[in-house]
Amino acid sequence: MAQRTYTLNFMGDTMLGRLVDQIFPQHVHEPEEARIVKSMQNANGNLRDYGPKAPWGDVLPVLHGADLNLLNLETSVTTHPTKWPNKVFNYRMHPANISALQAARIHYVGLANNHTLDFSEPGLLETVQTVRKAGVAFAGAGETREEATRPAVLHLPAGDGSKSHEIHIWAAADHPQDWGRVPTFHFIDYSHRTRVRLKELLMRATSNTAALKIFSVHWGPNYSWQPAQEIQDLAHFLIDDCGIDIIHGHSSHHVQGVENYKGKLIIYGCGDFVDDYALTPGYRNDLSGVWRVIVREAPGDTGEGGLELKRLEMFPTKIDRFMAKKLDSREADFDWVRAKMRDLSAELGTVVNLESDSEACVTMDL
Numbered sequence: 001m002a003q004r005t006y007t008l009n010f011m012g013d014t015m016l017g018r019l020v021d022q023i024f025p026q027h028v029h030e031p032e033e034a035r036i037v038k039s040m041q042n043a044n045g046n047l048r049d050y051g052p053k054a055p056w057g058d059v060l061p062v063l064h065g066a067d068l069n070l071l072n073l074e075t076s077v078t079t080h081p082t083k084w085p086n087k088v089f090n091y092r093m094h095p096a097n098i099s100a101l102q103a104a105r106i107h108y109v110g111l112a113n114n115h116t117l118d119f120s121e122p123g124l125l126e127t128v129q130t131v132r133k134a135g136v137a138f139a140g141a142g143e144t145r146e147e148a149t150r151p152a153v154l155h156l157p158a159g160d161g162s163k164s165h166e167i168h169i170w171a172a173a174d175h176p177q178d179w180g181r182v183p184t185f186h187f188i189d190y191s192h193r194t195r196v197r198l199k200e201l202l203m204r205a206t207s208n209t210a211a212l213k214i215f216s217v218h219w220g221p222n223y224s225w226q227p228a229q230e231i232q233d234l235a236h237f238l239i240d241d242c243g244i245d246i247i248h249g250h251s252s253h254h255v256q257g258v259e260n261y262k263g264k265l266i267i268y269g270c271g272d273f274v275d276d277y278a279l280t281p282g283y284r285n286d287l288s289g290v291w292r293v294i295v296r297e298a299p300g301d302t303g304e305g306g307l308e309l310k311r312l313e314m315f316p317t318k319i320d321r322f323m324a325k326k327l328d329s330r331e332a333d334f335d336w337v338r339a340k341m342r343d344l345s346a347e348l349g350t351v352v353n354l355e356s357d358s359e360a361c362v363t364m365d366l
Contacts, residue, residue: 012270112140140171257344
């Protein structure tokens with residue numbers, strides 16, 4: 001029997017709150033944000049018809065063509081009004097707009113980041129309940145401590161639990177530090193104590209039979225081209241000691257390099273996929289991509305065993321008026337992403353293939 005292959009799309013920070021939320025027909029009550037959006041809609045008629053498919057723009061076929069779509073949901077999903085105190089930015093989206101995830105066929109969202117608690121613990125609880133009700137798997141937060149730290153379990157082929165490969169996905173964040181006291185949020189640091197806990201968590205017998213183990217992590221500061229040494233060390237530990245196959249990193253707001261580490265994949269920073277953030281020109285936080293990982297059944301597999309990483313393909317995208325837009329190989333921004341990925345990955349000891357005649361700007365065999 002021929003070895004079957006599957007595709008997993010990874011995206012970075014997807015922030016559907018604040019101004020993005022206000023563009024949807026139903027949104028939370030934020031008069032100042034609504035005023036800004038109204039002004040933008042008057043100037044741009046395309047923003048007057050913004051439905052569940054709109055945030056994904058012309059990337060939607062790429063998402064619909066994948067076996068699994070995974071992203072970091074960088075907002076709370078709640079109508080709860082009480083903000084977490086002393087935060088500069090507090091994001092939330094109306095629970096009705098969770099339909100945007102369903103429209104894109106998002107299978108999994110990470111809830112461990114620095115915005116899911118923006119409207120306090122009741123807001124996090126509503127976020128968890130809303131995502132669950134929508135039928136989207138999640139990790140990194142929960143209604144209990146046990147749920148916050150356990151993996152989301154997906155299947156390949158998707159939705160087939162009979163003869164399928166189990167995919168286990170954990171999520172955690174290294175900031176904000178004061179959220180470490182919230183038991184329903186999975187906070188980590190870089191201490192020996194955390195390593196011991198993570199190894200026990202990720203190597204439990206219930207996950208040792210997983211065909212693929214993924215760790216999604218919101219780590220490091222904004223706007224830093226290279227991950228700190230403690231981040232690289234933790235990534236290697238997760239692979240060497242915890243059996244992780246893919247590390248799905250995000251938080252920097254721009255792309256960072258990838259590392260092929262012992263045949264496993266580390267994406268240190270996926271960048272921002274959809275948001276309303278101001279542009280930071282030097283870092284081009286409006287440019288990121290869809291990180292497609294192709295996996296195949298291991299030789300001799302009977303349909304319930306292991307999967308092997310085969311290839312990474314990065315499809316560059318740009319945020320354009322609250323929508324994701326695919327970049328064409330003839331565009332200067334395509335070349336910018338390609339060159340940046342080449343240079344940043346080389347600094348991590350990894351050589352990527354540069355593409356010029358395909359939708360992907362860089363590829364890497366694993």
